[in-house]
Amino acid sequence: MPNAKIIPIHGEEPIVPRLVDDLEPDVFARLREFWEFVQSRLAGDYSVDDLGFDPEFNDKVLMALVRPLYKSWFRVEASGLENIPDAAGALVVANHSGVIALDAVMTQVALLDEHPVHRHLRMLGSDLVFQSPFLGEIARKAGHTLACHPDAERLLSDGEIVGVWPEGYKGIGKPFAERYKLQRFGRGGFVAAALRTKTPIIPTAIVGAEETYPMIANATVVARLLGLPYFPITPTFPLLGPLGLLPLPSKWFIHFGEPIPTDQYPDNAADDPMLVFNLTDQVREQIQQTLYRLLLQRSSVFG
Amino acid sequence: MGRVVLVTGVARYLGGQLARILSQDPAVDQVLGVDVVPPKVNLPGMQFVRADIRNTVVHMGVIATPRQAGGRATMKEINVIGTMQLLAACQRTPSVKALVVKSTASVYGSGPKAPALFTEEMQPRHAPRSGWAKDSVEVEGYVRGFARRRPDVAVTTLRFANFIGPGIDTAMTTYFSLPVIPTVLGFDARLQFIHEDDGLEFVKRAVLGSYPGTFNVSGNDILMLSQAIRRTGHKRVALPEFLFTPFGRNISRAGLIDFTTEQVAFASFLARREVSVA
Known part of the structure; x- marks a missing residue:
């Protein structure tokens, strides 16, 4: 076929080298970026805030580790992000479940990845977290602090998004049969903190976390021996050993609800226990109603 | 009549530097220095100069080492x-x-139940139970008692973060000059520092001005212990907590560093320290 077009094998623009050229700047830039990151970390050349929050380490390492869990394992669907302010402080109050508080971590990912201005969630944890080796260290680096008035109010008045799980261990350590039934909401300390700093409360409902580790029993003797608030027995743990630590891949929904404003109350409102109780109940009720609504909407646990 | 300042603890680094700085200041007529000299002699406390011309007393004599x-x-x-x-x-x-x-x-103590930051009016959740920090708590108690009995005296209490600098020698500087720095596995302390010159400047201003009250004195920002060690370029070895204390006790017994048992608790304190001031 003399008329056939000749395609040169070694033409003027070889395909393979061009691909490398296209890739080169990007790949090398990224490698260089990564190397510079490692170097600056090793030299201690980064800054942490007063509470020990290391935003660089959190965003580039910790969040990168849990993001696959958020995206692929639980396939979290977050909604109501418009209720979270862009710059001001707010108090996110959510239901707690699932034995190891993965719900808190997923809420953190939701706010960082899906909020338009990528907000960091600063959680308030129990003292048990901060006395545990590794856990306490990582929690501090991820920006969390002890649930106490001074720290909570400092963060809120600095315009941070603060996360609190008022059910505490009663929530994460509750049996599977009681899933999505909110436990008592502590002593309402979080409401007092919001009132004092006049920041809105965002009642937040998390669906899916309660099925990750269905706790069928609590080995109280083991818990007491280990000094833990509970020791979970699930269908897979401790039966299957480490494999039992794998959470079930339930489908998750996180809804950040309508904010409850606190700035219309007088300055000393936090000292009125009745008001604090009423607001606590209002927050709890709003979360419970949202939970029921989300549960009705989901097609199945593993959706 | 100008100012006559009495400084305690002048045989030690900070006290001595302060006395030198104050004596060079035109606002100060005379500086009287007091210390137990030589420091290793077991004297029953301080010596006092009976001179009622003094009008400002600076107590730098609380020892940490x-x-x-x-x-x-x-x-x-x-x-x-x-x-x-x-x-x-x-x-x-x-x-x-x-x-x-x-x-x-350190009077604020340190522990998992303590808030991340302490302001001057906050009460400690884990009061220090030994060593220099406990001494300081007691000293502050006596100072408060004195302030009640002599309301006409302007009492200034300066709560300093860890002193650091080329001249000063503390357990903290000793710790950071170890070639291999032991830390407690699974814990990373938040640390605050103040440069010795800045600290002295504060004392000088408190002496020359009148600032009654209690003040936290620290550099801005904090460093994580791991980060501080990386900046020194030294090696870090993380030991489990149960090994940390015996390890520290042995190197201190060997006379390598100025650590007593409670100073080892200090290093353990240091490594788990959760106190910083605002």
Whole structure:
């Protein structure tokens, strides 16, 4: 076929080298970026805030580790992000479940990845977290602090998004049969903190976390021996050993609800226990109603 | 009449530097220095200069390093009994118009139940139970008592973060100059520092001006222990907590560093320290 077009094998623009050229700047830039990151970390050349929050380490390492869990394992669907302010402080109050508080971590990912201005969630944890080796260290680096008035109010008045799980261990350590039934909401300390700093409360409902580790029993003797608030027995743990630590891949929904404003109350409102109780109940009720609504909407646990 | 300042603890680094700085200042007529000299002699506390011309007393004499002081018993004697005697003398001296006391942010203690940041009016959740920090708590208690009994005296208490700098020698600087720095596995402390010159400047201003009250004195921002070690370029070895104390005790017994048992608890404190000041 003399008329056939000749395609040169070694033409003027070889395909393979061009691909490398296209890739080169990007790949090398990224490698260089990564190397510079490692170097600056090793030299201690980064800054942490007063509470020990290391935003660089959190965003580039910790969040990168849990993001696959958020995206692929639980396939979290977050909604109501418009209720979270862009710059001001707010108090996110959510239901707690699932034995190891993965719900808190997923809420953190939701706010960082899906909020338009990528907000960091600063959680308030129990003292048990901060006395545990590794856990306490990582929690501090991820920006969390002890649930106490001074720290909570400092963060809120600095315009941070603060996360609190008022059910505490009663929530994460509750049996599977009681899933999505909110436990008592502590002593309402979080409401007092919001009132004092006049920041809105965002009642937040998390669906899916309660099925990750269905706790069928609590080995109280083991818990007491280990000094833990509970020791979970699930269908897979401790039966299957480490494999039992794998959470079930339930489908998750996180809804950040309508904010409850606190700035219309007088300055000393936090000292009125009745008001604090009423607001606590209002927050709890709003979360419970949202939970029921989300549960009705989901097609199945593993959706 | 100008200002006559009495400085305690002048045989030690900070006290000595302060006395030097103050004596060069035109606003100060005379500086009287007091210390237990030589420091290793077990004297029952401070010596006092009977001179009622002094009107400002600076108490820099609270010691943090027992090896330099000649043992923990001597250190406690100097810190607590010395302060009591100094305050007793001040109370009897009508010309004393100002008292400046060097204290430490360690009075806030440290532990998992403590807030991340302490302001001056906050009460400790884990009060220090030993060593220099406990001495400082007691010293502050006596100073408060003195302030109640002599309301005419302007009392300034300065709670300093960890001193650091080229001249000063503390357990903290010793710790950071170890070639291999031990830390507690699974914990990373938040640390605050103040440069020795900045600290002295603060004391000087408190002496020359009038700032009654209690103040936290620290550099801005914090460093994580791991980060601070990386910046020194030294190696870090993380030991489990149960190994940390015996390890520290042995190197201190070998005389390598100025750590007593409670200073090892210090390193463990240091490595788990959760206190910073705002």
